[in-house]
Amino acid sequence: MKLSDYVAKFLEEKNITHSYVLSGGCSVHLIDSINKRKKIEYIPLLHEQSCAMAADAHARISDNISSVIATSGPGATNLLTGICCSYYDSIPVLAITGQVPTSQLKENSKSRQIGFQETDVVSIFRSVTKYVKMIKNPETIRYELEKAYYIATSQRKGPVLLDICDDVQRAEINPRKLKKFIPPKIKEKKSLLKSELKKIKSLVNESSRPIIIIGSGVRHSNTKDECEKFIKNLNIPFTLTWGAMDLIEHDNNLYAGSFGVTSSRSGNFAVQNSDLIICLGTRLDTHEVGSNIKTFAREAKRIIIDLDKSEQNKYSKMGFKVDLLLTMNLRYFLPSVNKIKFDVKNFSQWINHISIWKKKYQLCDTESANQKKLVNPYFFMSELSNNLNSNINIFTDTGSNLIWTMQSLRVKKYQRVVSAWNHSPMGYSLPASIGAAFCENKKMVVCITGDGGLQMNIQELATIYKHQLNIKIFVLNNHCHGIIQGTQQAWLNSMFCASDPVEGKLPDPDYVKISQAYGIPSKNINNHRKLKKILPEIFKFKGPMLLNIQMEKKSQIYPKLLFGRPIEDSHPLLDREEFYEQMFVKPL
Numbered sequence: 001m002k003l004s005d006y007v008a009k010f011l012e013e014k015n016i017t018h019s020y021v022l023s024g025g026c027s028v029h030l031i032d033s034i035n036k037r038k039k040i041e042y043i044p045l046l047h048e049q050s051c052a053m054a055a056d057a058h059a060r061i062s063d064n065i066s067s068v069i070a071t072s073g074p075g076a077t078n079l080l081t082g083i084c085c086s087y088y089d090s091i092p093v094l095a096i097t098g099q100v101p102t103s104q105l106k107e108n109s110k111s112r113q114i115g116f117q118e119t120d121v122v123s124i125f126r127s128v129t130k131y132v133k134m135i136k137n138p139e140t141i142r143y144e145l146e147k148a149y150y151i152a153t154s155q156r157k158g159p160v161l162l163d164i165c166d167d168v169q170r171a172e173i174n175p176r177k178l179k180k181f182i183p184p185k186i187k188e189k190k191s192l193l194k195s196e197l198k199k200i201k202s203l204v205n206e207s208s209r210p211i212i213i214i215g216s217g218v219r220h221s222n223t224k225d226e227c228e229k230f231i232k233n234l235n236i237p238f239t240l241t242w243g244a245m246d247l248i249e250h251d252n253n254l255y256a257g258s259f260g261v262t263s264s265r266s267g268n269f270a271v272q273n274s275d276l277i278i279c280l281g282t283r284l285d286t287h288e289v290g291s292n293i294k295t296f297a298r299e300a301k302r303i304i305i306d307l308d309k310s311e312q313n314k315y316s317k318m319g320f321k322v323d324l325l326l327t328m329n330l331r332y333f334l335p336s337v338n339k340i341k342f343d344v345k346n347f348s349q350w351i352n353h354i355s356i357w358k359k360k361y362q363l364c365d366t367e368s369a370n371q372k373k374l375v376n377p378y379f380f381m382s383e384l385s386n387n388l389n390s391n392i393n394i395f396t397d398t399g400s401n402l403i404w405t406m407q408s409l410r411v412k413k414y415q416r417v418v419s420a421w422n423h424s425p426m427g428y429s430l431p432a433s434i435g436a437a438f439c440e441n442k443k444m445v446v447c448i449t450g451d452g453g454l455q456m457n458i459q460e461l462a463t464i465y466k467h468q469l470n471i472k473i474f475v476l477n478n479h480c481h482g483i484i485q486g487t488q489q490a491w492l493n494s495m496f497c498a499s500d501p502v503e504g505k506l507p508d509p510d511y512v513k514i515s516q517a518y519g520i521p522s523k524n525i526n527n528h529r530k531l532k533k534i535l536p537e538i539f540k541f542k543g544p545m546l547l548n549i550q551m552e553k554k555s556q557i558y559p560k561l562l563f564g565r566p567i568e569d570s571h572p573l574l575d576r577e578e579f580y581e582q583m584f585v586k587p588l
Contacts, residue, residue, distance in 0.1 A: 003138050004169040007096065008033035010145050012040045016067045016094075018058060018438050019043070020051040024071020026098025026117070029169040031069060043438055043467075045431060046459040048075050052082020053420070053428050053457075054435030055093050060418055061393060061439045063222070065092040065152055072098045073117030076163070077124065081425050086159040087128045088422035089243065090220055092152040093159040095129075097121055101167040102136050121163045130158040138171035142178035150183050156308045157220060190332045197340055199324050203301050205343050207276035209350045209584060210236045211256060216243030216421070217281015217307060217330055224248075226334035227280060233338060235347055237354050239267045241282050242406050246417040250410045256354045260288040261561040262403045265570060266357035271297055272568035273584040279304040281330050283311040285422070293320045295566035299585040305333050357582070363408045363558075375531055375549050377404040377476060383528075384446075384474070385410040387535045393436045394446045395419065397429040397453040399483040401476040403557050405448055427456025430473070434460060437469040444470040444539070451477040454511065461518040464544045472538055473515075473546040478555040479508050486556050490563075500554075515546040522546035 007030060011019060021031050021042045034042045045051045048070045055068035070079050076097040086093045099105075100115025113119075125132045131151040133144055141164075148160040192200075204210060212234075218227045224247055231238050231254060239256045240247060248255065257267030271277065277297045282288070283306060289296035293315075303324045306312055315322050326333065364382040371379065381404055388394070391414040396405040402419055411417055418436070420428045433447040454475055464471050481499040488496055501508040515522035525531050525547055538545055559570030566588050569579065580587060 001173055001175055002029075002033065003141055003164075003171045003173050004029040004033040005036065006141060006173060006175060007145065007164070007169075008037050008040065011067050011094070012037045014149060015064055016040055017062075018435075019067040019069055020045060020054040020058070020435065021069040022046070022048050022051055022071070022075060024075045024098060026100065026166045026169075027069050027071040027075065029166075030096060030098065030164075034069075042069075043434075045434065045463050047457060048078030049081050049427070050431035050434070050457050050460050050463075052079045052093070052095065053085060053431040054438075055095075056082055056086045056089075056091050056420070057395065057418060057432035057435035058439045059086070059091050059093055061416065061436045065094055065149065066435070067094050067096070069096045070098070071117070072100055072115075072121075072166075073119045075117075076119060076121045080124065080128070081423070083125065083159050083161070084128050084423045085420035085425065085428065087130075089216070089420060090157045091159065092157040094148060094152060095159060095161040097161065097163045098169065099134060099163045099165045102165045103167070105136070105165070121161070125161050128159075129161050131160040132163070133161075134163040134165070135168055136165055138168050138173050139178060141168075141173065142175070143181045146181035150181065154183075155186070188332070189326070189328045192326075192333070192336045196324065196326065197337070200303060200337060201340055201342060203276055203303060203323060204234060204236075204278075205345065207301070208345075208347070209274045210234075210276040210278065210347070211270050211274040212236050212238040213241065213259075213271070213277055213279045213282055213284075214238055214244045214247060215241045215280060215282025218244055218247055221281065221307075221330040223330045223334045226338060227330075229338050230334055233344070234342060235344060235351075236278075237270060237347070237351055239271060241288060242419070243421045244282075245406060246411050246415055249413045251412075253355070254351065257358055258406060260567060261290060262287075262407065262557055262559075263567075264358075264363065264407060265361035265559055265568075266354060268567045268570065269357050269582050270354050272566065273582075274300045276301045277303070279306070280334075281306060283308070290561060290565070290567045291563055292566075293318050295588060296320075298566075305330060369528070371528065374526055374552050375528060377401075377551060377555055378408050379528055380474075380476070380531065380549060381405065381408040382410075383531055383535055387539060388412065388415065388446065389539075390414045392416075392444065392446060393418065393433075393440070394448065395429040395433045395436065397449040398424040398426050399450055399453065399481070400478070400555065400557060401448050401450040401453070403483070403560075404476070407557075425456070426450075426453040428453070430454065430457050431460050433471045433473075434463055434469060437467075437471055442467070442469055444472065447471050447473045449473065449475055450482075451475055451479060451508070451511065452481045458514065461515060461520055461546075465519040468543050470542060471544050473520075473544070475511050475546065475548050476551060477511065477548055478551040479553050480504075480506065482555050483557065485554050486560070489556075511546065511548045515548075520544045520546055522548060524548050524550060526550040
């Protein structure tokens, strides 16, 4: 059997339905072998970065490992940004790169390169994959494929990469004689000690203003139902990290709102005024807690459950006291804790106070809605929320459009809201939408991007047109790099170098004409009246469409935390008397 045929068969057996590829001299055998299989399809995109991002999104939506294939040298290095997205967000992707023939490898030579397009892929990707290996011996292919798959899908998930030499791909092998990989036995904490159960019960029963912080670990552990049961049993308010924003619908009366550096005031007030936080599957990154973790939930007791011990080790180094720290998979923790008989307290006064914050500090206020010229981003998100059905996949990019989405999109049941949360590169949402569309049989996908982000992978408009994917692309166009201008305004006396078309030499093309040149219908939307009219129509249209949403130049984000402040005190600052009235804990 030809080795590349064995690889394609392996992918198919792992229920991988699509492999995102860009052909090259050292990947043609792999792609040809996939073409021979019946249950897996290759999808060619126009940049390897896009291939990796499409595979990343496919894995997120399918809850299964996905596949990306690129050729040697520049093909492999172009995967890097997309692989980083998967690594930092714990997404299982099997990346396969072609490599020059074994006879052309530089090995221990001090020569920079011997084979044409030879690059040391293993060294480059080692820090952003769970496992990376060059395959020079055909007899190791089964072992390495099985090992890579196991590592990618076990414990804290993530991407793996196999770099397969060209002559190895063409080699003849006997599958029956190949060495198999035997997974190691891993000791996992699968139950809570009596002392731990007692501690949790005691901390909950002693609290009067508790809040549950739900992270993406709940999705990765497939414990959404157990998590909702936990919330319901205790009747405790909850908030969602960005990576978990779509786990529970936002009209839930216990949802406090999002929290963090660029999140709602209601969620931040709830977290910061709490006397107990229960963190499920979140690493509490700097975007959530602010620049100084010591100011985060500073008067609260803390229970943190997470799978990754290395993430938990940082707390003591940062001087962040945790009352109960458990290194444990939520699929074991939540069923255990749900068996506890809590003396359920009445948290109605706390819940009502959070409801007041949610009503008082709505983002789409009257001023936003009544804007006469151009489109206000918060009004756009409000109208988009009104027009989106359940069971829709929504992909958002980075920068301002990401923040506006996460601040104000009202998520409904069964909707998915996805971005590359932690690496957050410009250009993610367009190719990611392609991966999601193929994952669910070309079902409609909503793609939210910015005028800057669209340029990064704009060539994939051709891929969308080629396959007539039902992707609705919303370009939130403020004709600048808006979030960068916010930083320049705060730190650099509003010198908008490289972020503005006039002052900063930034190109500002006509996206409607570009979209039409690719064969995709497009429209300009420059006021609220047009927006309200077109949104219901666009979702009835079958096929791709691009809407260029014309917004105020230098549109900024509010609320947004200024560096050094605790997350409850966002800019624009509230009147001090009003601010103090919201605080249960001592203000800083």
